[in-house]
Amino acid sequence: MASIKDVAAEAGVSVATVSRVLNDHPSVSEDARTRVLAAVQTLGYRPNAVARSLRTDQTRTLGLVISDVLNPYFTELARSVEEEARALGYSVIIGNADERPDLQDHHVRTLLDRRIDGLLVSPTDGGSPGMLDAARAGTPMVFVDRWIAGVDVPVVRADGRAAVRDLVAHLHGLGHRRLAIIAGPAATTTGSERVEAFREALAEYGIPLPDVYIGQGDFQAESGRRVTEGFLDLPEPPEVVFAADNLMALGALDAIRARGLRVPEDIALAAFDDIPWFVHTDPPITAIAQPTGELGRAAVRALIDRIEGRPPRSVTLPAHLVVRRSCGEPAPLPHSPVTNRSKS
Amino acid sequence: MASIKDVAAEAGVSVATVSRVLNDHPSVSEDARTRVLAAVQTLGYRPNAVARSLRTDQTRTLGLVISDVLNPYFTELARSVEEEARALGYSVIIGNADERPDLQDHHVRTLLDRRIDGLLVSPTDGGSPGMLDAARAGTPMVFVDRWIAGVDVPVVRADGRAAVRDLVAHLHGLGHRRLAIIAGPAATTTGSERVEAFREALAEYGIPLPDVYIGQGDFQAESGRRVTEGFLDLPEPPEVVFAADNLMALGALDAIRARGLRVPEDIALAAFDDIPWFVHTDPPITAIAQPTGELGRAAVRALIDRIEGRPPRSVTLPAHLVVRRSCGEPAPLPHSPVTNRSKS
DNA sequence: CTGAAAGCGCTTACAG
DNA sequence: CTGAAAGCGCTTACAG
Numbered sequence: 124m125a126s127i128k129d130v131a132a133e134a135g136v137s138v139a140t141v142s143r144v145l146n147d148h149p150s151v152s153e154d155a156r157t158r159v160l161a162a163v164q165t166l167g168y169r170p171n172a173v174a175r176s177l178r179t180d181q182t183r184t185l186g187l188v189i190s191d192v193l194n195p196y197f198t199e200l201a202r203s204v205e206e207e208a209r210a211l212g213y214s215v216i217i218g219n220a221d222e223r224p225d226l227q228d229h230h231v232r233t234l235l236d237r238r239i240d241g242l243l244v245s246p247t248d249g250g251s252p253g254m255l256d257a258a259r260a261g262t263p264m265v266f267v268d269r270w271i272a273g274v275d276v277p278v279v280r281a282d283g284r285a286a287v288r289d290l291v292a293h294l295h296g297l298g299h300r301r302l303a304i305i306a307g308p309a310a311t312t313t314g315s316e317r318v319e320a321f322r323e324a325l326a327e328y329g330i331p332l333p334d335v336y337i338g339q340g341d342f343q344a345e346s347g348r349r350v351t352e353g354f355l356d357l358p359e360p361p362e363v364v365f366a367a368d369n370l371m372a373l374g375a376l377d378a379i380r381a382r383g384l385r386v387p388e389d390i391a392l393a394a395f396d397d398i399p400w401f402v403h404t405d406p407p408i409t410a411i412a413q414p415t416g417e418l419g420r421a422a423v424r425a426l427i428d429r430i431e432g433r434p435p436r437s438v439t440l441p442a443h444l445v446v447r448r449s450c451g452e453p454a455p456l457p458h459s460p461v462t463n464r465s466k467s
Numbered sequence: 468m469a470s471i472k473d474v475a476a477e478a479g480v481s482v483a484t485v486s487r488v489l490n491d492h493p494s495v496s497e498d499a500r501t502r503v504l505a506a507v508q509t510l511g512y513r514p515n516a517v518a519r520s521l522r523t524d525q526t527r528t529l530g531l532v533i534s535d536v537l538n539p540y541f542t543e544l545a546r547s548v549e550e551e552a553r554a555l556g557y558s559v560i561i562g563n564a565d566e567r568p569d570l571q572d573h574h575v576r577t578l579l580d581r582r583i584d585g586l587l588v589s590p591t592d593g594g595s596p597g598m599l600d601a602a603r604a605g606t607p608m609v610f611v612d613r614w615i616a617g618v619d620v621p622v623v624r625a626d627g628r629a630a631v632r633d634l635v636a637h638l639h640g641l642g643h644r645r646l647a648i649i650a651g652p653a654a655t656t657t658g659s660e661r662v663e664a665f666r667e668a669l670a671e672y673g674i675p676l677p678d679v680y681i682g683q684g685d686f687q688a689e690s691g692r693r694v695t696e697g698f699l700d701l702p703e704p705p706e707v708v709f710a711a712d713n714l715m716a717l718g719a720l721d722a723i724r725a726r727g728l729r730v731p732e733d734i735a736l737a738a739f740d741d742i743p744w745f746v747h748t749d750p751p752i753t754a755i756a757q758p759t760g761e762l763g764r765a766a767v768r769a770l771i772d773r774i775e776g777r778p779p780r781s782v783t784l785p786a787h788l789v790v791r792r793s794c795g796e797p798a799p800l801p802h803s804p805v806t807n808r809s810k811s
Numbered sequence: 812c813t814g815a816a817a818g819c820g821c822t823t824a825c826a827g
Numbered sequence: 828c829t830g831a832a833a834g835c836g837c838t839t840a841c842a843g
Contacts, residue, residue: 126836137814142838150812167600172580173526174836176517177819192546195539202536205563214577216560219549233558236516256511260468344743376747399688403720405749470820481830486822494828518820521835 125166133162145170176238185215185426186234188227188244188254190269190311191342192219194370196396196415197245200267203419204243211427213240220247222308222341228253235262241426245269249310263429267422269312277435279422280312281413281442283395284320289444290393290411291324294363297451299391303336303361305350305371314342317367317395336361340371347374355382355390363391363450369398372408391450395442407447414440469510477506489514520582529559529770530578532571532588532598534613534655535686536563538714540740540759541589544611547763548587555771557584564591566652566685572597579606585770589613593654607773611766613656621779623766624656625757625786627739628664633788634737634755635668638707641795643735647680647705649694649715658686661711661739680705684715691718699726699734707735707794713742716752735794739786751791758784 127145131138136155143151144159151159162168176182185208189197201217208215216239218230227244228251234242235253241263246254250271258264258274270278294302304321307314322332335357338350347366351374354361366372372394379386386392386406394401397412421438429435471489475482480499487495488503495503506512520526529552533541545561552559560583562574571588572595578586579597585607590598594615602608602618614622638646648665651658666676679701682694691710695718698705710716716738723730730736730750738745741756765782773779 128836138837139814139816139839140812143813146838148839152812155812169576169580171521171582171836173517173520173582174819175838177515177521177821177835178837178839180819182517192542193539195537198536198542202563209573214560214581216558219546221546229553232513236513237558238515238517373743373747380747399717400744400748403717403724403749404744404747472820482821483823483830483832484828487829490822492823496828499828515820518835519822521819521837522821522823524835 124171125168126171127168129166130159130162130168133166134158180238181240182238183213184237184239185213185423186218186230186237186239186242186244187215188218188220188230188234188242190220190222190227190245190247191370192217192221194342194368194396195398196369196413199415200245200419203416204267204423207420207423208427211423213423213427215243222247222343224248224251227251231257241265241430243267243422243426246271246311248308250274263426265422265426265429265435267418271312277425277429277437279418279425279438280440281418282439283317283411283413283442284323286411286442286444287317287320288324288327290365290409291321291328293409293444293446294391294393294450295328295330297391299362299450300330301336301359301361302330302332302363302365303338303354304332305338305340305347305364305366305375307340307342307367307371309339311342313395314367321365340367340374342368342370344370344374344377347371348378349374351375351378355379355384360390363393366392366394369394369396369401369410372410376404386449387451393450397445401445401447404449406449408449409447410445411442412445413442468515469512470515471512473510474503474506474512477510478502524582525584526582527557528581528583529557529767530562530574530581530583530586530588531559532562532564532574532578532586534564534566534571534589534591535714536561536565538686538712538740539742540713540757543759544589544763547760548611548767551764551767552771555767557767557771559587566591566687568592568595571595575601585609585774587611587766587770590615590655592652594618607770609766609770609773609779611762615656621769621773621781623762623769623782624784625762626783627661627755627757627786628667630755630786630788631661631664632668632671634709634753635665635672637753637788637790638735638737638794639672639674641735643706643794644674645680645703645705646674646676646707646709647682647698648676649682649684649691649708649710649719651684651686651711651715653683655686657739658711665709684711684718686712686714688714688718688721691715692722693718695719695722699723699728704734707737710736710738713738713740713745713754716754720748730793731795737794741789745789745791748793750793752793753791754789755786756789757786 127138131141144156205215220227227247231253245268264276266278306318340346340350394410397410401408425435471482475485488500549559564571571591575597589612608620610622650662684690738754741754745752769779
């Protein structure tokens with residue numbers, strides 16, 4: 124691979140001059156510029172980003188540590204992050220934590236070792252040691268979607284409270300009174316906040332949220348299945364299951380279907396996070412949609428502000444309810460009346 | 468951030484010695500080793516990967532350029548790639564081409580500039596200039612899923628021919644005779660191969676594949692919608708639509724539903740690539756499943772073999788048919804008999 | 812406008 | 828076993 128020395132030799136100038144034309148430095152003669160450019164052409168020269176980074180102490184790279192690449196929500200987030208970063212002249216390296224704190228830590232460390240300029244993270248838990256260290260060490264950092272309290276890092280996220288309230292109103296209007304939730308890990312903000320929002324919304328209707336109706340999931344499909352089975356085994360199973368993310372909703376559907384039950388006739392289902400497939404599931408699933416693309420872009424802007432010395436701002440955007448048929452409305456076709464469980 | 472010099476000073480040795488203990492070089496006294504390790508501890512020292520890479524001329528990083536992150540198939544592929552790479556001591560940087568040759572080129576260039584040790588690519592088209600250059604320049608490279616003819620690069624992919632034959636047998640057995648396909652870009656191998664496999668399988672039953680039954684898509688949902696609308700507008704619309712990937716199947720469903728038609732009563736649907744949601748769509752979708760995880764792992768192994776000087780091998784794994792209900796079997800419940808289109 | 816030189820943080824022959 | 832020194836490929840004051 125040709126190096127800057129080769130280009131300098133080919134163009135008959137010093138490496139300093141080559142570097143200057145490559146970096147658009149103003150004081151370069153027109154003659155030198157054209158000769159360097161020609162040499163770059165003939166040699167097919169591309170600057171070594173590793174060397175440049177070592178010298179300038181910046182990589183123009185952002186790290187993004189997400190909780191689960193297999194979750195369409197994060198994959199969409201990742202896409203918008205990369206897009207905005209690219210538009211602003213940065214690359215992004217994604218680390219997938221798979222909802223595992225140890226893996227999250229692995230990626231944070233690796234990313235920091237590579238000297239990324241800043242870190243975007245959606246923490247998997249209360250904060251793995253490596254992440255906390257990074258935050259304390261002053262690494263430019265922004266939390267997206269999930270965040271950690273007590274750490275001085277800007278947060279870009281969606282507020283689902285109003286949407287959850289709308290959801291509960293919708294469910295209440297349909298006559299549902301026994302509502303359960305499949306929660307995410309309590310150590311994660313989206314895990315606990317969604318439960319709290321749900322509890323508060325229920326309280327407005329005088330409906331309690333008993334512990335047996337709070338299933339502990341981990342945002343992955345398998346946990347949705349397990350928790351739902353537990354709900355269905357209850358002496359008084361819930362009429363509605365609200366999954367705190369789309370993957371656990373998938374697991375819930377698996378469990379419900381395995382029992383030969385139907386949605387929404389036997390049990391209603393709603394999910395946090397909307398995905399294109401929810402339109403085509405049987406039945407279409409009522410969900411709370413986040414402005415995912417906006418979140419990703421805002422997070423990148425905040426992080427780059429921080430990196431480039433401008434004051435970063437936290438951003439909170441509203442989520443909204445998308446009503447479909449999985450909770451019982453609008454009066455689904457009354458097919459296959461034989462069910463073994465009925466609403467209260 | 469502490470550098471190797473700081474550690475050396477703290478431990479009272481030279482930087483060479485620090486480097487040796489960090490790299491497990493045998494000739495270091497026990498005493499020096501413990502002092503260095505202690506210094507590393509107290510300073511929270513982490514080696515600068517950028518400097519190390521510049522010096523050793525290796526980054527222990529693999530580049531993965533995929534066609535579309537929003538496609539669950541690629542996201543699963545990416546996950547298995549990262550997993551296997553991590554197990555073998557490598558990191559991976561993902562570049563998302565969004566099915567755009569120009570973006571693919573951007574990522575290949577950026578990755579090469581970063582001096583990744585090897586490149587895994589699922590080419591978006593016949594080969595963008597940057598990619599071809601890289602292959603010719605001898606960059607360690609392996610094609611996954613899609614490949615480019617005439618380039619001497621190992622290929623790790625699935626062979627869907629047998630599965631497509633099984634699919635056609637299944638469709639023929641259900642009485643379908645007018646079968647259409649939503650193809651991927653002809654410039655991509657999976658785009659053309661799937662059409663050819665389909666055509667050959669149909670030929671075995673004496674069924675032709677007229678041009679009007681070949682819709683040109685680009686592997687993204689919107690094209691599936693557009694092509695399907697075209698099919699439905701035909702004087703003699705097909706009885707079956709086979710989408711060459713899951714995203715175009717999603718678009719097809721959107722289009723079918725927009726017309727108020729039902730699957731499979733009015734039109735059957737099958738897809739290449741299986742995803743968890745296909746179990747829960749209305750109706751569950753018959754699909755051809757690839758051994759995605761295996762492909763990702765095999766591709767990483769081949770690439771690392773190449774990087775580390777061992778002869779890499781191309782790998783072809785079989786895909787298989789997963790029959791569900793979207794093509795008409797097993798005799799779906801006869802609900803809502805009022806349809807405006809019937810089978811031949 | 813231009814070049815020689817220092818230096819970013821490492822690793823690794825080389826000499827001892 | 829250990830350290831001084833060179834060098835990876837760049838960028839950037841500094842001097843001219």
